[in-house]
Amino acid sequence: MTDVIAGPLSVETLSMRDYAEKAYLDYSMYVILDRALPHIGDGLKPVQRRIIYAMSELGLKAGSKYKKSARTVGDVIGKFHPHGDSAAYEAMVLMAQDFSYRYPLVDGQGNWGSADDPKSFAAMRYTESKLARYAEVLLGELGQGTVDWQPNFDGTLNEPVVLPAQVPNVLLNGTTGIAVGMATDVPPHNLREIVDATVHLLENPKATVADLCEYVKGPDYPTDSEIITPEDDLQAMYQSGRGSVKMRASWSVEDGAIVVNALPYQVSGSRVLEQIAAQMQARKLPMVSDLRDESDHEHATRFVIVPRSNRVDLEGLMSHLFATTDLERNYRVNLNLIGIDGRPAVKALNVILGEWLRFRRTTVQRRLEHRLDRVNRRLHVLEGYLIAYLNIDEVIRIIREEEEPKPALIARFGLSDVQAEAILDLKLRNLAKLEEMKIRGEQDELAAERDKLELTLGSDARMKTLIKKELMAVAEVHGDERRSPITQREEARPFSETELASSDPLTIVLSEMGWIRAAKGHDIDPTSLNYKSGDGFKLAARGKSNLPTVVFDSTGRAYSIASHALPSARGQGEPLTGRINPPSGATFEGLLTGADSDKFLLASDAGYGFVARFADLQSKNKAGKACLNLPKGARVLQPAAVPLGDQLLVAAVTSLGRLLVFPLSDLPEMARGKGNKIIGIPGPKAAAREEVVVGVCAMRSDDVLEVTAGKQHLKLKPADLEHYRGERGRRGNKLPKGFQKVASMRVLS
Known part of the structure; x- marks a missing residue:
């Protein structure tokens, strides 16, 4: 609401809201149009x-x-x-x-x-x-x-x-800017590629972004590092005017060391060195022994990363560094420009080049018209000079005798005001130069130029040809090869905690009450460790600190734990239930560790089992994953490692002293399930089960099998095992007298 108060001084009253709104809008438009955003004409x-x-x-x-x-x-x-x-x-x-x-x-x-x-x-x-x-x-x-x-x-x-501008500079050097409510991020491009695309659009006004991308492969930054954004994503970016570009440092291998020789656009080399050094100090790069900056005047960027040994996976190491440092960086793209209509907008590639061509056509037309006007003016003056030369004596007389020679010259020879003024401005020494042949020669040259200018201005085809020639001429003088190669690379992946852990021998120990710990080395006797009152040794597994540990509970579920994160065996460990969430009342019956490709024989005391890869037993879920399906009343047996080699055997022994040996190939390889029957035992006749499987193991054909019953030990050599060979699922043969109550079985390599 505006009120005008009459009086000696008129005062206009505005509400604070209206005033603030108008002032902010004015400021916003100023920042957008006169500070932050580039013009599409000159960029x-x-x-x-x-x-x-x-x-x-x-x-x-x-x-x-x-x-x-x-x-x-x-x-x-x-x-x-x-x-x-x-x-x-x-x-x-x-x-x-x-x-x-x-x-x-x-x-x-x-x-x-x-x-x-x-x-x-x-x-x-x-x-x-x-x-x-x-x-x-x-x-x-x-x-x-x-x-x-x-x-x-x-x-x-x-x-x-x-x-x-004679070329689309807005795309060549790029720009960034933050206005009010909008921003711009235009990446730089290669001059030759942009000129080729512009010429193609000039000749084919209906060309699409896909057509132009045949020439414009992508941005071209002033660095030799790689652009790894997929081709389809780049084309989508040029289609919508928005997107991102991912750059990755260039590197090579020299004498077993990694040499980084080009960094992404505007990435600080000292910052990258700090990031890598910080990881080394934090022991997150155990595979790197040294880091050097060998940059000099000859090599603007040269960082040397020395691995600890020639067994280090250099590709994997660089993938980790790309994911965790500025050796790889994303750049936002927002093609927000002030168009030839004076309005800011996000534009696609074909729209940008199309608008610039309209700007260029107008510029060239104005240049030709300006030159044509000057040529016509010069021709007009030359006509006056020719008249003056042919009548030089009369011209001199008028100038000497008339008080106002200009009107007299106009009246006497029919000159224009411009021609008369030009004649009067001549110096005496130039009169000798006014030779008829020279004047007529200049007239002929200017007349030919005038005709050519008029032809070009009157012909759309000639105008296009002129614009094309001038574009190609600039590309010839200032064009260069692409600096930022566009390549296809796999996505960078940082090392996991397990991969970063050192590969030290480790013995994982599980107590009867479910307390777990890890001792360094494989020469540890788990039974000699100190346990809590009422607790004791139950299971142990030997592996490495960079390999995960899998625990089986009494329901057949498997749980994964990082071995390097387990508490030291110098103490009594910690309860497993603090790291995983097993079902209520479940106990822990299996413990194993290994690489993803390792295989284990899973079985229940009901005589069923199968072979599983270690990778299939792992789970990121604290609640674990169901792996071994148990028949009613059955228990989980400690998984047995499957050795490497051919002609492997399975040995299964029951609590009543029956042993069966058959080829491992008869058992299926599965990720989860109940498995197939390993050895035949009678079903329970009452609540108490009369016979159960007490041990299952995988062995080579030349291994020795040891069976324990009380204090007695029986060692069965390969020749002895022939007596117990049979088909999978059979009852097997009885062990010798004294081994009718078997407690355990193990393989002696």
Whole structure:
């Protein structure tokens, strides 16, 4: 609501909400249009455009001498950009860094920062600068009527609204910016690829993004590191105008060591070294023995990572470093630009190049029209010169005798005001040069140029050909090969805790009450360890600290535990129930450890079993996974490791002294289940089971089998075992007298 109070002083009253809303909107539009987002025509933000224009006005072309950067910054902030000098200088520095800009616009002399620390540049009073050769691509046509001009901030000077870029610079150098409510992230590209795509679109206006991606393979950053984003994702990014690009450091192997020779865009080398060193200090890279920085003037980036031995998987090590350090980085892409309509929008690749071609066509048309106007004006003046030459005596007389010679010349020879003024401006010494042949020769040349300009302006095909030739000419002069190769790589994967753990021999011990611990080495006697009162030794398994441990409970469920994280055997361990969640009332009956490819024989005392891979027994779930299905009333037997080799055998012994031996190949390999019958035993006639299986093992054909009954031990050699060979599922044969109550069985290698 606006109220106007009449009186000597009129006061306009606005609500705070309306005032704040209008002020914020004005500020937002200023930030969007005049600070943060680039224009699609020249790809520059206002501060960058003003720096380049100010340098051209100072005569700092590529062929001139360097001047102090402070001189340029002073002109920029004093004439065109009334902001802080440090902000203007930083924008200037960015355009001079060949590791920040794909095609630098400023040629700097002195300390302009380094890829390791872009902010380490010297103060403006120390550095010197001039425009790079590539800047001519933006400025070359500036004085030819190609673009509009606007007053500077105080109205004393004019500055170009946009520079007449001869190539789509907005995609070549890229830019980043944060406005109000929107941002832009345009990656740099290769000049030749962009020009080829632009020419294709010029000749085929209906070309799709997929067509243009035949030429534009992807961004091209000013670094030799790899782009590993899949081709389909890059095309989708160019289609929607949004996406991301993933870069990965380039590396090679020299004398068994890893050498990193290129980092992702704007990644600090010292930061990467710190990240790797921190992991080494935290003992998260036990396979690395040394880290060196051998970067110098010849090798801008050269990091050497020395493995502990030649058995280290270098591919796996680099995959871990890619996943955990800045050796691999994602870059957001948001093609948000100010279009030729003056409005910001996120645009697809074909839209960006299409709009730029319209901008370029307008620029070329204005340049040709400007030149045509100058040619016509010169021809008009030459006509007047010719008249003056043919009537030189009369012209001289009029100038000498008439008080106002200009009207007299116009009246006498029918000249225009422009022609008469040109004749009067001639110096006496130039009269001798006004020879008829020279005038007519210049007229012929200009007339031919005029006809050519008019043909081009009147023909759409000729205009396209001219734009194409000029694009190709720029690509020929400033184009180069792609720097960032696009490759297909597997996704980086960090090492797990198990993989990072050292491979030390370990003996895992489980007590009767379910307390678990781990002792270093395989020469430990588990029965001699100290146990809690009322507790004692139950199971043990020998393995390595970097291999997981699997525990079976009395219901047939399997649980995984990290071996290296188990408590030391110097103490009494800790209860397993603190790490896993078994069913209520369940006890622990099996303990094993090994590699994923190892195989184990799982069986119940009811005489059923199968072979399982160790990988299939593992579970990340605290509640474990069901592996062995038990018949009613049956118990889990300690799983038996399956040795390597051919012609393996299974030996099963019952509590009543019956032994059966048959080929292991007769048992199926499964991930879970009840399994097949191993040895035949009669079913229970009452609540108490008369006969159960007390031991099952897998063995080689030349192994010795030891059976224990009370204090008696029976060793059965391969020849002795022939008596107990039979088909799977049979009753087996009785052991000798004294072994009718077998307690256990084991294999002696």
